[in-house]
Amino acid sequence: MSADKREPVLVIGLGRFGSAVAGSLERMGHEVLGVDCDPALVQENAGALTQVLEADATDMATLEKLGAATFRSAVVGIGTDIEASVLTVLALSDLGVQSIWAKATNDKHGRILERTGAHHVVFPEQRMGERVAHLLNERLKDFIAFGDEFAIARLAAPATIVGLPLVTSECRSRFGVTVVGVKRAGEDFLHATPDTLILPDDELVVSGRIADIEGFARCGG
Template sequence: MSAEVRKPVLVIGLGRFGGATARTLERMGHEVLGADLDSRLVQDFAGDLTKVVEADCTDLACLQHLGIAEFEAAVVAIGGDIEASVLAVLALCDLGVTNIWAKATNDNHARILERVGATHVVFPEQRMGERVARLLNERLLDFISFGDEFAIARLKAPEPIIGLPLISSECRKKHGITVVGVKRDGEDFIHAVPDTLIMPEDELVVSGLIEQIEKFAALQ
């Protein structure tokens, strides 16, 4: 079989968020065109991405010159400049780019981006702040939110279910969460089954609504 061909992606803005996104996409095998007005950032990324240009991506003519009409996906990572991010999204829409991810700094910014054509809007700073706050709970070890109040988390087994098989703990019925996997010290994660016995020091992988996971992790 031939190797999967990953589609090229344009990343506008090579700050912390845009730069991390661009480098990760490149490692995943995508062709990445990075663009920024800061010549220093362009130089920093010159050896890391498929191509890096110093360009004003709010300018439709500039995007046309770069051949962006051939791209299906773009990331607009210039959330700090609201006007520039909106203009960039508008220009990408005009060129027919169908999958546009845009960074927003607040709810109003997000609504504007969605109205002018962004297909996905993200709040990286807000998400990171929420993540840090949750991980300050010593029982929560890792946490991934999917943006619709649903999450997957890794946590220390709460005291009330230690010594019980999962079927007796009634985690789903009592707490609204599903235990997906269990990890014991020195062992790999295993899939949880109804007769899995929860032991002290076990780590659990659970899924459910964010509020329910937080309450479950806090059980004493």
């Protein structure tokens, strides 16, 4: 496979989650085969993906005809119909697909998917709910959690460190966060160094425990 051509991906279920994943994969250079049993969703995605087919992906014979076994990676974006989601993952697993990503609506659904062959289970609604909750803190501009405790966030520079170089503000020892970089209006992203001076309108990219980041965002504000 050439350097500019990425491996094809099978995406089953073309609702909001599945179509978003499929569209992003196409933009990244992957060929995408999209599959859904809803003719309206098939029609809606027909012009955006490499190929889109109307089919019942819970049926092993159907997946075999679609060539599912030739794909190394597959995404199952079926959410509301838990039975269809589980049967599809099981069929893909039986066909030997090496990397199966599946959307789950809750923890119980996720555990069933893992036991039936999903290698990666994602909880988009839950994760988005958590992200929105964190962003309700008006000083946080963006937020990505990794696991239950660690995160990277973009936030307005707290007043308590404005006017100081990072070496003086001692963010890691005082607040438990690491300042990764600084973004200033009209300037490129600046990787932080001990000598980086924090200005009043700076936005910071920081990493650390979620509780520490939230506490840092509030300090001196």
